[in-house]
Amino acid sequence: MADITTPSLPDRAANPPWVWVIAAAIPLMLLTPALWNGYPLLQSDTGGYLARWYERYLVPSRSTVFGLYLHYGEHSYFWFNLAIQALATIWILQLTLRVFGLAKPRRLFGLSLVLTLTTALPWLTSMLLTDIFAGLSVLSLFLLVLHGDKVSGIEKAALFLFTAFSAATHSATMAMLLGLCCLGWIARPLLRERISASHLMQGTLTIAAGAFMLLSANFALSGQVAWTPGGYSIVFARMLQDGIVTRYLNDHCPTQHFKLCPYRDALPETADDFLWSRESVFNKLGRFRGMNDEMGYIATHALTEYPLWQxxxxxxxxxxxxxxxxxxxxxDHSTMMHTYGVFREFLQRQLKVVDAARQQKSFLTFGPINLxxxxxxxxxxxxxxxxxxxxxxxxxxxxxxxxxxxxxxxxxxxxxxxxxxxxxxxxxxxxxxxxxxxxxxxxxxxxxxxxxxxxxx
Structure with missing residues (x-):
């Protein structure tokens, strides 16, 4: 166990200066895109999360937990949030190296450098979005369940809270983590020596804790004890893109009166165009409030009527x-009109800094990076x-x-x-x-x- 325990205070004091240079360089490396931009990177969905604190109602696929997390970083112009994301990334990477007996400062620096140069990691760390927590939560759940005996009690508690928070930031992340836990229980009879029942239970409870966080935040902001809405509408839009909705309307509009029936021959080709385009029939029919029941009905019935196609x-x-x-x-700034609208309405004091950022001043292309x-x-x-x-x-x-x-x-x-x-x-x-x-x-x-x-x- 000596190679995975935390260094003592004398050992830390004896670290050569280059160790502290590495400790400072890694978070700066992970935040290079934001530092280059002059402001945390924004995305088309960022505004939906930011607005939760101010609008006080639930919006499909926009976690109130992540909205609160962003709100508490507003006074720092959200650099506080990026610092948390960078430090959490370093912590998870270092802890993973440690449980494998590979923890060395130079190794951590080299690994971080490779990830920075060859993957999306620094862009995720630099962005005001839930995405950084998806990958980190997989690693934190892995550490908690399969290496819980190699970390301290404080670290285990931190891993638990971090995984629960990550699960609460996005329904897809929660579903993925829940699936991993379910597979862990299925595999445990074959891997009893490797998968501890108590550690697996702790991992499973992180999902319950994340669900509790989300329900609590939803109630605190909206007064509703309800799950974040939007499941049926998102599935419906995917079915529309696949042509299933048009087929269902053609089969049933002669006998059933759906709001979409008059528009069945003019529906958008993609889910994004249907849900987010200003000119979409979805807007004309009242968006989520006006269409949620109908979309849920069509989605569930289309699932049973066309099972092989589905x-x-x-x-x-x-x-x-x-x-x-x-x-x-x-x-790119051309896709973020809603996010800019949220800044104009609720965060006007930051507009000058936002407008001065490179992301808003020029076209941000990822073509060369994606090569x-x-x-x-x-x-x-x-x-x-x-x-x-x-x-x-x-x-x-x-x-x-x-x-x-x-x-x-x-x-x-x-x-x-x-x-x-x-x-x-x-x-x-x-x-x-x-x-x-x-x-x-x-x-x-x-x-x-x-x-x-x-x-x-």
């Missing part, structure tokens, strides 16, 4: 989502699944295999949840796929370390 589209959406991994979706990010993400994903298949063939269940399995299953779960419910988007893939690159580096370092002859020998 299954085929679900498989296609999951596969497509696995390949949609480009960085930077909806971060690196996309191949690295896809190659890392392929390697993770190849390593998992090789381990299953050899019946190996060591720490590296469990990390690779966790990452691979998280990718599949994320692709299924996001692809089937919302349709494939680059954002949903890029926010998680960086952990595959991290897992590959951990695997390489651990295998190399295990091959080295012991110093004692």
């Amino acid at each position: 299954a085929e589209e679900a498989l296609l959406a999951t596969g497509e989502q696995m390949l949609e991994v480009a960085t930077g979706e909806n971060t 690196i990010h996309v191949p690295v993400a896809l190659i890392s994903t392929a390697l993770v699944f190849a390593m998992l298949m090789a381990a299953l063939f050899r019946r190996r269940a060591d720490d590296v295999t469990l990390l690779v399995a966790t990452v691979a299953l998280a990718l599949l779960g994320n692709a299924a949840v996001c692809g089937i419910i919302s349709g494939a988007h680059d954002r949903y893939g890029s926010r998680l796929v960086w952990i595959t690159t991290f897992a590959i580096m951990i695997a390489v370092l651990k295998r190399r370390k295990d091959r080295e002859p012991s110093r004692a020998a």
Whole structure:
């Protein structure tokens, strides 16, 4: 256990100066995009979260927990939030290295540098969005459940709270983490020596704690004990994009009177155009308040009427989502009219700084960046699944295999949840796929370390 315990105070005091330089350099490295921008990066969904504190009502797919988190960073112009995100990232990366017996300052710096240069990680850390917590929560759940005996009580409590908070920031993240816990219970009879029942229960309880956080925040801000709305509408929009809604309307409009029947031949081709375009029929019919019941009815009945079609589209959406991994979706200023509107209405004192940021002054393109990010993400994903298949063939269940399995299953779960419910988007893939690159580096370092002859020998 000596190689994974926290250094004593004398040891810390004896650290050479370059260790402290590394400690300061890593968070700056992870926040390079925001520092270059001159302000935390915004995204088209940012405004929906920011407005929760001020509007005091529930909006589909906009977590009030994350809205509160952003609100408490407003006075720092949200640099407080970015500092939390950077420090949380360093903590999770360092703790993962530590439980694998790989914790060295230079190694942490090198690993962080590779992730900064080749993955979406610094862009996620620098953005006011829930996405950074998706990948970090997978690693924190892995540490809590499979390495809970290697961390202190305080660290375990911190991992629990962090995972619960991450689950509360986005329904897709919560569903993915819940799926991992369910698979853990299924696998436990075969891996009793590796998966502790008490640790797995702690991991499962993080989901319950996250749900409690979300319900509590929803009640505090809106006065409603209710889940964040939007599930049926998002699924409906995905079915519309697949052509299922048009088929259902054509089959039933002669006998049933839906609001959408007069528009069935002029529906938008994509889910995004239906839900978010200003000219969409969705706006004409009252948006979520006017259409929620009808969309829920059509979505549930279309699911039972066309089961094979739904299954085929679900498989296609999951596969497509696995390949949609480009960085930077909806971060150009032309896509953020709603977010700017929220700033103009509620955060006018920050408008001058926001308008001066590079993101708002010029076109932000990720084309050159994705020439690196996309191949690295896809190659890392392929390697993770190849390593998992090789381990299953050899019946190996060591720490590296469990990390690779966790990452691979998280990718599949994320692709299924996001692809089937919302349709494939680059954002949903890029926010998680960086952990595959991290897992590959951990695997390489651990295998190399295990091959080295012991110093004692």
